[in-house]
Amino acid sequence: MSISYADLIDWAEAQKRQKFTWLDDHGPRSKRPRPETEAENKLRDIAMLDAVIALCKARAAA
Numbered sequence: 001m002s003i004s005y006a007d008l009i010d011w012a013e014a015q016k017r018q019k020f021t022w023l024d025d026h027g028p029r030s031k032r033p034r035p036e037t038e039a040e041n042k043l044r045d046i047a048m049l050d051a052v053i054a055l056c057k058a059r060a061a062a
Contacts, residue, residue: 005060012049012056019046 019042026034027042 005056009053009056012052016046016049019043019049 023039023042024030026032027039028036033039
């Protein structure tokens with residue numbers, strides 16, 4: 001099985017959408033907030049996914 005950079009970017013974008021949805025539903029400003037550490041973890045995940053996307057775009061362009 002081969003995974004293309006485009007596939008990886010699509011997956012990472014979908015993961016980011018899930019994290020943002022979670023933050024909307026359970027983040028510090030939501031009606032049902034969760035512990036602050038959980039929101040921090042989601043923000044860290046989003047930053048890491050952004051890095052994955054940037055790497056994939058750079059490799060695909062090379």
